[in-house]
Amino acid sequence: ESTSACSGSVDGSLYLMKNQKEKLRMTMPMTLSFCYMALLWLREPMTLSDLLRFVVEGHIPYLNVFQHFPEKMKLYGLDLKIFCVESWPVYEEVYNKMLELAVFLDLPRFPDITDSCFLHPDILCMKYLMEANLPDELHNWTCRVVKKVCIGEADFLTLVPGNKSTRKVKYDVLAAAVIVVVLKLLFLLDDYYEWLLSDFAEERNKNNKEGGPYFEFKKWYKVIKCSLDVKQKKLDEERAKYLWRCEKPLFYSAEKKSKVLKKRQMVVNLQNQFGKLAGSVRPVEKPNPSSFQLSWSEENTDGSCFHGHSLEGILQEKCGLLTAMNPDYWLGTDKLCTEKLCGHLAHYREMDFPQSYHFVLRLFSFLLRIQPSYIHDEVCVIEHKLFNKKLWRNMKYNTGLRK
Amino acid sequence: SSHEHKLNFKKSKEVCLSYIQDAMLQKQWKRAAEFLTSYVESLEKDFSRENVGPSEMIWRIGTEILCHHSYSSMKEFNSFIEQMKTLGVKRYLKVCLEHAFHLLCNGLIDEAYQNLSLAESWRFGEQTAIQDKEMKLIRAYRALLDYYSWCKQKNILLEHGQDGFEALPVEQEMHSCFRKAAVNLKEIIKIPGVWDLFVKCYVDLLEFYGDHNEARQVLNEYAYNSKFPANPNAHVYLYQFLKRHGESKKSLVSALKILHDIVPSHELMIDFNTMLQKSKKRRKRRLGLEVIFAALDYAGWKQNAKAWSCLARQVKQIVTSEKHLDWIKQEWNSRKDWWPAFHFSRYLAKRNWQENESLSYEKALVAGILLGKDCKYFKYVSHQGCKAQVKRFRILKKFVNKHSPVYLRISG
Numbered sequence: 001e002s003t004s005a006c007s008g009s010v011d012g013s014l015y016l017m018k019n020q021k022e023k024l025r026m027t028m029p030m031t032l033s034f035c036y037m038a039l040l041w042l043r044e045p046m047t048l049s050d051l052l053r054f055v056v057e058g059h060i061p062y063l064n065v066f067q068h069f070p071e072k073m074k075l076y077g078l079d080l081k082i083f084c085v086e087s088w089p090v091y092e093e094v095y096n097k098m099l100e101l102a103v104f105l106d107l108p109r110f111p112d113i114t115d116s117c118f119l120h121p122d123i124l125c126m127k128y129l130m131e132a133n134l135p136d137e138l139h140n141w142t143c144r145v146v147k148k149v150c151i152g153e154a155d156f157l158t159l160v161p162g163n164k165s166t167r168k169v170k171y172d173v174l175a176a177a178v179i180v181v182v183l184k185l186l187f188l189l190d191d192y193y194e195w196l197l198s199d200f201a202e203e204r205n206k207n208n209k210e211g212g213p214y215f216e217f218k219k220w221y222k223v224i225k226c227s228l229d230v231k232q233k234k235l236d237e238e239r240a241k242y243l244w245r246c247e248k249p250l251f252y253s254a255e256k257k258s259k260v261l262k263k264r265q266m267v268v269n270l271q272n273q274f275g276k277l278a279g280s281v282r283p284v285e286k287p288n289p290s291s292f293q294l295s296w297s298e299e300n301t302d303g304s305c306f307h308g309h310s311l312e313g314i315l316q317e318k319c320g321l322l323t324a325m326n327p328d329y330w331l332g333t334d335k336l337c338t339e340k341l342c343g344h345l346a347h348y349r350e351m352d353f354p355q356s357y358h359f360v361l362r363l364f365s366f367l368l369r370i371q372p373s374y375i376h377d378e379v380c381v382i383e384h385k386l387f388n389k390k391l392w393r394n395m396k397y398n399t400g401l402r403k
Numbered sequence: 404s405s406h407e408h409k410l411n412f413k414k415s416k417e418v419c420l421s422y423i424q425d426a427m428l429q430k431q432w433k434r435a436a437e438f439l440t441s442y443v444e445s446l447e448k449d450f451s452r453e454n455v456g457p458s459e460m461i462w463r464i465g466t467e468i469l470c471h472h473s474y475s476s477m478k479e480f481n482s483f484i485e486q487m488k489t490l491g492v493k494r495y496l497k498v499c500l501e502h503a504f505h506l507l508c509n510g511l512i513d514e515a516y517q518n519l520s521l522a523e524s525w526r527f528g529e530q531t532a533i534q535d536k537e538m539k540l541i542r543a544y545r546a547l548l549d550y551y552s553w554c555k556q557k558n559i560l561l562e563h564g565q566d567g568f569e570a571l572p573v574e575q576e577m578h579s580c581f582r583k584a585a586v587n588l589k590e591i592i593k594i595p596g597v598w599d600l601f602v603k604c605y606v607d608l609l610e611f612y613g614d615h616n617e618a619r620q621v622l623n624e625y626a627y628n629s630k631f632p633a634n635p636n637a638h639v640y641l642y643q644f645l646k647r648h649g650e651s652k653k654s655l656v657s658a659l660k661i662l663h664d665i666v667p668s669h670e671l672m673i674d675f676n677t678m679l680q681k682s683k684k685r686r687k688r689r690l691g692l693e694v695i696f697a698a699l700d701y702a703g704w705k706q707n708a709k710a711w712s713c714l715a716r717q718v719k720q721i722v723t724s725e726k727h728l729d730w731i732k733q734e735w736n737s738r739k740d741w742w743p744a745f746h747f748s749r750y751l752a753k754r755n756w757q758e759n760e761s762l763s764y765e766k767a768l769v770a771g772i773l774l775g776k777d778c779k780y781f782k783y784v785s786h787q788g789c790k791a792q793v794k795r796f797r798i799l800k801k802f803v804n805k806h807s808p809v810y811l812r813i814s815g
Contacts, residue, residue: 056410087411240419241441244412249447263447266486270443273483274465277472278437369408 024097024104027082028062029089033098035060040098040159041110045118047172049368050291052089056369059289062089064246080250091370099168102161113157113171120157121146124175132179132363133224133296135215135309141182149385151178170378176364177378181386183360184379186314187217188326191354197325201313214313215306221359223304227294228363235366293367331387332380346380348373416445416457423464432472439464446490458490462498470505477509492530496522496537503544512548519545539591543601546587550604553580557611581608592621595630602640615648626661635669638662642671652678656687663694668701676713680720689730692717696734705746706755711765718772722806732813735773739814742773747780756787764788764795771803775810 024030032055036048055062066075066083075083102110113119118127125142129135146152157169187194198217205214245267251260296305315322332353333346350358350372361372368375419442426435442464445457465483469475484502488495499522506515522541525531531538556577560570588605592598602625609618622644626637642658659675672694679691695714704710721727735742747770755763763784771781781803788796 086413088409090409236418237422239410239415240422240438242410242415243441243444244415245444245447260447266490267443267446269486270446270461270465270483271440273479274436274440274443274468277433277468277474278440279433365408371408 024100028065028085029094030097030101032062032089032094033101036094037098037101040119041107043111043113043117043119046291047119047124047368048091048095048170049172049370052091052094053293053369054289056088057289058286063244064248066250067246067248075250076253080252084250086244091374095168095170099159099161102159105161107161110159110161112154114154115152119171121152121171121175121178124171125178127291128175128179128364128367130296130307131292131294131367133220133294133304133306134179135311136307137215137309137311138179138182138186141186142178145178145181145185145382145386149382151382151385167381170374172368173370173374173378176368176375177382180357180360180364180375180379181382184329184357186311186324186326187356188328188330189354189356189360190328190330191356193326193328194356197314204313208313212308212310213303215309215311216313219303220306221356223306224363225359228366231293232366329383329387331383332376336380336384344373345377346373348376416442420460427464427467430471432468435464435468436472439468456491458487459494462487462490462494466501466505477511480505492527493533495525495527495530496534496541499525500537500541500544503541512551516545516548519548539594542587543591543598546584546591547601547604549580549584550588550608553577553584553608556580581612584608589621592625595628595632597632597634598625599634599636599640602637606640606644610644610647618644626658633665635662635666638665639669639671652682660690663697667694667697668703669698672698673707673709673713676717680713680717685727688717689727692721692730692734696738699746700738705751706759706762708759708762708765711762711769715765715768718769719802722772722809728809728812731773735813739773743778746770747774747778749779749783752780752783756784760788760793764799767796768799768803771799772806772809773813775814776803776807 032051036051039046039051051060054060061068063085065085066073069075115122117123122139122143125146126139129138129142143152150156151174156166157171159168160166183189187197194217198219201214201216202218205216208214245264247264249260249264251257296307298305298308312322314325316325317323332348336345337347339345348361358372361375364375365372419438423435423438423442426432426438439461442457443461446461465487466480469480469483481502484498484505488498488502491498499518503515503518503522506512506518519541523538523545556573559573560577563570585605585608588601588608591601592605602621606618606621609615609621622637622641625631625634626641631637638658638661642655642662645654645658656675656678659671659678662669662671663675676691676695676698679687679694682688682691695710695717698704698710699707699714718731721731746766752763755766767781767784767788770778771785774781776782785796785800785803789800
């Protein structure tokens with residue numbers, strides 16, 4: 001047993017040497033890339049955001065995984081840098097590494113994502129609509145958008161490692177973005193029109209005796225905002241209370257062992273002492289992992305579930321079809337940026353956009369645990385595909401774009 | 404935006420700390436304890452080079468919570484502090500000292516003494532030299548507790564001095580306390596600073612054992628050494644000492660003169676004025692007038708009948724002798740714009756008369772001279788006084804009427 005800080009696993013130091021950057025090195029986040037890749041190959045009903053959330057919630061061993069190593073495997077020295085996790089896994093990083101990994105393993109085209117797969121936008125939109133407490137009727141609209149921009153096709157959705165011409169699909173972000181586009185189509189979300197429509201729907205609801213109620217944006221907003229604020233606050237507190245260490249501490253070398261163990265003991269003592277003063281008993285059992293973070297039941301008599309609400313309140317009949325009353329649309333960006341140059345396709349700043357739009361982004365940002373800007377990027381891409389012809393036509397005649 | 408979805412160890416501890424701080428500011432001790440429970444982990448990665456590392460944070464926050472939380476006990480506090488002592492050797496003596504303070508605040512004097520003694524015997528390589536200041540403080544506070552014991556022994560002797568009481572062990576104990584206390588008290592007051600309590604105790608000890616010279620030297624040093632911060636109390640202690648030992652008026656006056664310069668509103672200004680008024684030297688009497696006027700510039704003295712009687716006496720004396728009216732004129736010059744509203748309003752006249760007849764009498768005299776017999780204050784009070792048939796007010800009225808031209812001379 002060596003006592004120097006530079007020992008540990010036989011190739012630990014080799015592993016961390018800088019000139020190895022070209023090669024793909026196994027890291028803790030990459031273990032998650034592996035998991036996700038496997039899930040994708042098997043077409044399991046779990047998105048990457050779900051996976052990462054389960055990791056953070058502690059349902060999947062990751063944080064102090066070395067606790068579960070066999071006794072004989074002692075980690076010390078540079079092993080610590082490899083196995084010690086001190087940050088939450090980042091979506092982008094895990095995703096990109098997954099792509100690299102698929103190429104590295106020389107994998108062929110993944111099994112097709114068809115419209116009966118969980119990851120297909122039609123199915124995933126349904127799930128997110130339910131979670132966001134939006135009317136089931138919106139599903140028709142999401143399917144229409146999906147069809148219109150051709151993002152429901154197996155060729156678009158299926159991962160082909162190494163194929164640089166196709167843009168890689170983030171299923172969860174895509175589905176969320178589709179819903180946001182649909183909301184913009186129906187409600188405009190310019191901080192004015194949606195409220196107007198809501199008042200209109202409210203009026204119509206007064207005379208609406210048979211059938212279900214018409215969907216009112218205002219009511220939905222109030223309910224969701226309330227829940228979201230509560231959940232967000234809870235999440236923020238959990239971030240502050242997040243514990244990173246475990247009973248089995250790591251130490252660089254045998255010399256440091258006693259010091260580390262003493263510190264561990266002191267931390268445990270202090271936790272006990274102040275834990276008692278904290279009053280409420282900390283829940284010993286973690287709640288079971290759940291795919292849904294928000295759930296709404298139609299059995300609630302307080303009218304806080306909007307699944308069954310009808311969109312008729314905000315639609316009008318035209319030539320025998322129901323279309324949106326809203327004739328306008330604003331684009332998130334005039335022109336898409338190149339991802340390679342600045343990492344983003346669009347540039348989202350909260351203050352530049354209507355508050356309702358930000359609210360909707362915030363909702364999905366919370367559900368997916370990613371920054372609103374990622375969803376905004378995807379929304380812009382879909383919009384540009386949707387209004388492609390119109391855009392080109394408008395630009396040609398120089399009528400300017402509404403924003 | 405605070406809704407970041409990334410998180411790492413350092414960030415989560417920063418956020419945790421801000422939650423603790425918020426909870427403490429709102430006195431939510433349970434909540435603070437809850438978050439502190441998560442924060443203590445940061446000890447396991449105490450690699451920070453910042454000045455206030457997690458261990459100091461935990462010590463200070465933990466102390467606050469344990470002080471205020473209703474369920475915590477002294478025993479818990481002690482156990483916590485003992486752990487804190489082992490956390491940071493650079494802070495060891497500071498923690499010991501604050502622990503001792505806490506014990507004293509809770510009346511656990513013996514425990515505090517034990518702690519301080521233990522800390523005194525601590526040695527840790529070069530840290531001992533680095534923490535020299537804290538060590539001196541520890542010895543100084545232990546010396547205070549020795550003084551406290553000394554007082555107790557002294558009182559025992561005084562109570563039982565006459566009976567056939569075994570005085571010897573108590574005496575020996577007392578002298579031993581004295582020796583222990585004296586050596587460390589002497590040490591600490593050498594360092595420039597504010598050591599009021601220590602100086603007082605030390606002087607008390609010296610006086611008891613008859614070492615007046617040492618006592619005087621200590622007090623002089625404390626008051627006059629320019630390295631020490633300006634401290635009115637130093638002059639007060641010196642003055643009190645000089646008075647106790649029947650020193651000359653001259654030395655008493657010089658001691659109080661500095662006090663007047665630093666704190667014109669000090670309560671000893673009455674004694675000072677009284678002393679100065681009696682002086683044969685014109686300069687001293689002049690100073691006395693200045694002193695009493697200056698004192699009454701302060702709101703805290705407005706209702707002080709004694710102060711007003713000093714001023715009244717001196718004003719009366721000057722007016723009667725008709726010498727040095729210019730002194731009053733000089734003092735009044737800078738005050739005539741604001742003293743009338745400050746001291747001599749009609750409202751105050753009514754209030755003073757109702758609450759304190761003597762006060763109103765003295766003030767009326769001063770008002771009558773400074774503002775003339777037609778001023779609101781004098782008119783109201785003298786009228787009320789005569790109506791109530793109090794003799795001195797009639798005399799006062801005659802006096803002011805007699806000397807009314809004075810007002811014209813001093814107000815011009």
